Amino acid sequence: MDGARRTDDEQAARWNGPAGHAWVAGQAVLEEMFRPFEEMLVEAVSPLRGGRVLDVGCGTGGTTLAVARKLGPEARCVGVDIAEPVIAAARARAEREGAPVSFILDDAQEHAFEPAGFDALISRFGVMFFGDFVRAFTNLRRAVRDGAVLRFIVWRSPAENPFMTTAERAAAPLLPDLPVRRPDEPGQFAFADPDRVRDLLADSGWDGIDIRPVDVECAFPERDLIPYFTRLGPVGLALPGTDERTRARVVETVRAAFEPFVHGTEVRFTAACWTVDARASTAP
Numbered sequence: 001m002d003g004a005r006r007t008d009d010e011q012a013a014r015w016n017g018p019a020g021h022a023w024v025a026g027q028a029v030l031e032e033m034f035r036p037f038e039e040m041l042v043e044a045v046s047p048l049r050g051g052r053v054l055d056v057g058c059g060t061g062g063t064t065l066a067v068a069r070k071l072g073p074e075a076r077c078v079g080v081d082i083a084e085p086v087i088a089a090a091r092a093r094a095e096r097e098g099a100p101v102s103f104i105l106d107d108a109q110e111h112a113f114e115p116a117g118f119d120a121l122i123s124r125f126g127v128m129f130f131g132d133f134v135r136a137f138t139n140l141r142r143a144v145r146d147g148a149v150l151r152f153i154v155w156r157s158p159a160e161n162p163f164m165t166t167a168e169r170a171a172a173p174l175l176p177d178l179p180v181r182r183p184d185e186p187g188q189f190a191f192a193d194p195d196r197v198r199d200l201l202a203d204s205g206w207d208g209i210d211i212r213p214v215d216v217e218c219a220f221p222e223r224d225l226i227p228y229f230t231r232l233g234p235v236g237l238a239l240p241g242t243d244e245r246t247r248a249r250v251v252e253t254v255r256a257a258f259e260p261f262v263h264g265t266e267v268r269f270t271a272a273c274w275t276v277d278a279r280a281s282t283a284p
Helices: 003-015 018-025 027-033 035-045 062-071 084-097 133-142 162-171 194-202 222-231 233-241 244-257
Strands: 052-056 076-081 101-105 118-124 144-155 206-221 266-280
Touching (some): 027 222, 035 144, 052 062, 062 084, 076 084, 133 144, 162 266, 194 206, 206 222, 222 233, 233 244
Parallel strands (some): 052 118, 076 101
């Protein structure tokens, strides 16, 4: 089994298991926390009234639905995600809203999209997990027409995002088997290096590449902090396998480590990200 295939299988197992269910459980908090990024994606496609938009790594469908509301009933908005729990939640949400959107449960790296079937491709934190990035973005290039718009948002480095690593740093002495993040592997910070992102897009059939830093103030209620770090991320994945005494110590230690981000009844932090814009190269 090659490395990319193994990585894809690992990501599928993770997101169709505890990580996917945790994302659904925390949907309301996460959607509100990341609302500013949703607005950036809607802005990118807003000129495409009635257009066709693909949302990659769509999660529970918040960005897909926001775009559909902006572009109107004639638009075709499709979300794709590898995780069955989040796609099920997205479909239920769309049905409740009566929204004209659809969702695909599959790996966007391999899915046989209709060639040139979309006018734009967007993603909010959904493209950093592919086993083979060039293969994935080449497949996505085939899914859009020549000149189609691409915009995605990804995290910058861990050093610039201390909130995102607070839990694992604080819990590491108590949970020695926590996985180590590696910048060259698929994961949250895989696109921290803008030169890497620029090269892989150029190698995948995209041009006009524009990568800009954006710092966004995010917030959520303090009452949701413990559920947040005990469900999500490396600590959230590790806690179900611990005994009650260890869990209690981890919760106490990690909650204390987050204190600099707590302001009264709110948790506030700065999300240091890249907005990446490009266009599908025109076929010769």
